[in-house]
Amino acid sequence: MLRIAREQLAAGDDSLQLNTIARLAGVGVGTVYRHFPDRHALMEALSAERFDELVAEARAAAGEPDAVAGLHRLLRSTLACLLADPRLAAVLKSADDAEVRTSAMKAELDEVVAGLLERACRAGAVRADVGADDLRRLLCGVEHAVRAGDGDARRAQLYLDVLVVGLRPAG
């Protein structure tokens, strides 16, 4: 069922029609509705797996001895995740979650990132007034900027660079 939904998205159909998914998945519409009350819930479910990967990546980055290297790794891998799955970006941005698990993962991510940020800050690589939430929003912004143009992948590196430099304490 999720597989079908993913295939639909991959095929360029962003509408995520529950009816269509049900038909393609060979199950009744009601069944889909039972599992995912609305499209938002479906979206969260769709991105949950990637979200897991994202958190794992973040945790690994936070585990690096060198905080600055860890931060760079975090930024890079997070952006990669966001670009790989637009759904994930949407979930990350959205203020209200359909599933508690999503909220929990967000909190977990923020906690991990906050820890890394603090270390990076003490190392002088990041200004003090930037929090985990800011970082999330800024990364979503970069994702947005990358997506705005044609699919030129080299821009992703440039924009990420701008963010890395921009995060340094001003002066």
Place this chain on the structure above:
Amino acid sequence: MLRIAREQLAAGDDSLQLNTIARLAGVGVGTVYRHFPDRHALMEALSAERFDELVAEARAAAGEPDAVAGLHRLLRSTLACLLADPRLAAVLKSADDAEVRTSAMKAELDEVVAGLLERACRAGAVRADVGADDLRRLLCGVEHAVRAGDGDARRAQLYLDVLVVGLRPAG
């Protein structure tokens, strides 16, 4: 008619239904369709005025003797415009325009910004591999980041700061 559309948007209705607008404006649906073949055209029309202001601001910023000060002013005013009118941001991002005038204004803006960027680059405030198009996309990204959270206006200043610093030549 545009007034009604703006009121609708102000009232939180982003759907921009041509039918509804027609009804509220007291004109026939056909009239709306005559003026704006589709929603995109309407959106461009809605933002055209602001776009004018934006270009004027950009021209003023580009006219400043100090290129760096000019650039900062450009970034600040552009972000302000984008935040003031979500439609403008959408038009700025979109790759294909409904009206030629919109494309013309985009070209004009890019030209003005490109000139300023070059000067700022020679002054050492901006890395050489960032073009007018990149700046536009990055600003849209910042707008996105600002909008992502609750309406905390102070974040706008922070994110803009990050962009300004991030644009400096790395190293």
Place this chain on the structure above:
Amino acid sequence: MLRIAREQLAAGDDSLQLNTIARLAGVGVGTVYRHFPDRHALMEALSAERFDELVAEARAAAGEPDAVAGLHRLLRSTLACLLADPRLAAVLKSADDAEVRTSAMKAELDEVVAGLLERACRAGAVRADVGADDLRRLLCGVEHAVRAGDGDARRAQLYLDVLVVGLRPAG
């Protein structure tokens, strides 16, 4: 639902609007669309019953010992069917069918008619260069001619007569 559609047609409304039918039938529009994707499908469904009768009649006519009498009977009964239900004539004319069943019935009809034609041909009542398809088209033509005037039923007999005579081998 089909009943309502038939009533509409009987009432002189040839537009077969799916919306109207839904309303009158007391079912949702979607229901009608589920059953009949477009008007053509509805038309085929409407005429399917009569088409059955037509095929049965044709089969009976083909079963007559005297091929010539059978052919006359076939022409007479077919024309009667076409005049009784304009939908049936339309379906018979149309090149592409919505339902496979319709195509199957057409093929069946043609087969039966082709057999009878051959016998009648051998009996000297029909020229050799007229096929089942031609007969179908000619009958539709006669139907058209009958309908062209005011509803003078006597003309039907005359025009059918012209066809019968016209089918004879020239000379």
Place this chain on the structure above:
Amino acid sequence: MLRIAREQLAAGDDSLQLNTIARLAGVGVGTVYRHFPDRHALMEALSAERFDELVAEARAAAGEPDAVAGLHRLLRSTLACLLADPRLAAVLKSADDAEVRTSAMKAELDEVVAGLLERACRAGAVRADVGADDLRRLLCGVEHAVRAGDGDARRAQLYLDVLVVGLRPAG
């Protein structure tokens, strides 16, 4: 204006939208409406020229010394006209005319044909119970039959043949 309409029809657009014609013709919609109150009037105007040709042909056919040869010529040329211009066929079938001129031409045609028919009848080539009106309707029927299939031109000759033979006194 008529030229534009004809071009539209030639291009396969049978809708004959007065608005479109006006736009393409570079005149106001009102102007079109002034000349042709409705689509029927336009259609008649469009076919008037052909109708002239048809009447001229009929007159020529009626003028032939040999009534039978004349009748055959009449049938052949009329069918050719009908096949050349679907509008003409529609006008010929329609019971009520928008313009008096159309009715006049119909009357004229019928008169000419009636005369020829009577001569052909006396010559034994046509049954007595077929009038000019019947002939018109039968020819429209043949046109219909020809059009029903793919554009196989050879069928036209066959069906016309069937009509010619069918018109002979039975027996």
Place this chain on the structure above:
DNA sequence: CATGAATGAGGATTCATTCAT
């Protein structure tokens, strides 16, 4: 007499959602 902007009834179609089986 020409114009063409404005009209808005009308018709087609979709799709989220329910609920009896």
Place this chain on the structure above:
DNA sequence: GATGAATGAATCCTCATTCAT
């Protein structure tokens, strides 16, 4: 719990027609 037929509000858009200029 699963099903999927039924629902019908909602939306889109067209186009014949009018009438003030």
